[in-house]
Amino acid sequence: MTSWRGLLDSGYRSRLPVSAATPTVSLHEGNTPLLHSPHLSALTGCDVWLKIEGANPTGSFKDRGMTVAVSRAAEAGAELVLCASTGNTSASAAAYAARAGLRSAALVPASGVARGKLAQAARYGAQIVAVPGSFDDCLRVARQLASAPGVALVNSVGNELRLAGQRTVAYEIVDALGSAPDIHCLPVGNGGNITATWEGYVAYGRGLPRIWGFRAASPQTEATAIRIQSPASWEPAVAARDASGGLIESVSDTAIFAAYRELGRHDGVFAEPASAAGVAGLLALHAAGRVAPGQRIVVTLTGNGLKDPDAASDYAVVDVDTFAGSLAG
């Protein structure tokens, strides 16, 4: 068996918007685990699978689109890769830019970016630019700066290259399961990933799931990857929802963090808080009697829990005598 060399060279090059002249800028992204969840299957009476996107090279699904966007930026002779980001896009853009020998800069909200993501962007050599306000303000500034010479803006908004790369998650799921699931659950921030996931199933032509997307109910959610006030790709996200006969609903931070803990404790998967929104939504709909039993369900876990250590810092530590005493029972 030859080893995996990423989406462009091992995966789905013929389905991606690159030509023979496009250099491959890759960190061997994609080919992530699709893990069965006995716990969630038992809870829901369904057959539930987890797509572990935190296993990508920089720890989120953003790498799927970034290999395409930065390969094309390199082909076009760009000098600087620019993005607005709640954190994961900047980490991914910086890593792929480093790989391509390009400079990168990330416009991030002055507060509310998880520590691990900033650490990544810094180590990958990005210039980190703090913008007062929210992600929405970062995106506005990024669009203004994008017209400078040599700058490639790699946000997913209207970026066919990023979305084409992100479609590959559906190809991998269909290849692993043999056909599309009945339902695909995922978190929704700007709405790019729900759009790309749906388009992936449509393009692959081996069955269509209903797409269930979940946003954070609170605009100040602690699930910072989906702390988005006005989703930049809302129209295509709604179109994907409707074409699939699916839904987009909101989940509370209480539900998101409960699901975040359950994933670690019962499935051995440490996903970042935003990633748990798909599980939180599935469980909420199940509790409301809206999930018919016996369906095959895939849930995308979008990013790695290590990115946000502060979200996981509320644990107890006991001294060794207390522990030894508990064993003596």
Ligand SMILES: *Cc1c(COP(=O)(O)O)cnc(C)c1O
């Ligand atoms: C980017 C991101 C999202 C949201 O994806 P959109 O395409 O903006 O809807 C969700 N979870 C994580 C971990 C992310 O990095």
